[in-house]
Amino acid sequence: MPGDLLSEDVCILPGGLALDDGRCLSRAELRPLTGREEEWLAWHAAAPSAFVVTKLLCACLARLEDVKPDPELVRQLLVGDRDFLILQLRQMTLGEGFAAVLPCPACSARMDVDFLARDVPVERRPQRAAVYTWHPEGRAERELPVRFRLPNGADQEAVAEMPLAEAVKALLARCLIDDGGAPLANGEHTALIAEMDRLAPQLELDLDLTCPECGHSFVTPFDTTTFFFSEMRLQTHHLLREVHHLAFYYHWSEAEILGLRRDQRRAYLALLNEALRPD
Secondary structure, X not given: OOOOOOOOEEEXXXXXXXXXXXOEEEEEEEOOOEHHHHHHHHHOOOOOHHHHHHHHHHHHEEEEOOEOOOHHHHHHOEHHHHHHHHHHHHHHHHOOEEEEEEEOOOOOOEEEEEEEHHHOOXXXXXXXXXXXXXXXXXXXXXXXXXXXXXOEHHHHHHHOOOOHHHHHHHHHHHHEEEOOOOOOOHHHHHHHHHHHHHHOOEEOEEXXXXXXXXXXXXXXXXXXXXXXHHHHHHOHHXXXXXXXXXXXXXXXXXXXXXXXXXXXXXXXXXXXXXXXXXX
């Protein structure tokens, strides 16, 4: 059986995890997915995206600066940083190219959309504090500022199965540390959300498309994280076939084969195909 050496990649988080002692953890070391994570994705197709992100990062995030991550730390990562790490995992697993099929909102025709991971805008906003203060406009009677933190993975998990409007309200409540002595008005809720968006790292892709069938032009958001999970689940049958062939010819156990990365499995399969090819 081949050795268990793991290939690791290093990236810098667009935000970073700000600690109470003033440090910001931003240098992350990742290892690629193995068959174990691919199998887990296949068996948990209905799991909310936030929980899947936590699961994969717990498995594949080898180090954050000098810290060995645990589930609690992974959940503390900002939403934009988590999506950024999943984008890196996607490149390590499937490559840089994206190929999607999207419906036209005008005529429902299905259209091919291709782009590269490098085309995904990443707004880097390095974090300098774990808690922020904010002074709402027009509230002169407020003596103390509002104190809040930015949404993280734990917040995503907590609201993952709520209706959208309820989720937004609950997430804001979780991130509001101190209202400064006066409850926020509706307009202040909206302004606080805007302030959070201004401070948080962002990884958002809006595709500007034109339908080749009817000529309708439109802009649609594209979630690279959920798309990656869908890609992996659609390829489950490939994993089963690869495990079967490697077990049949090499007599490795299922656990040993699932411990391999996709590129390792396919390298062995290529050698097998070459060896078994008739002269």
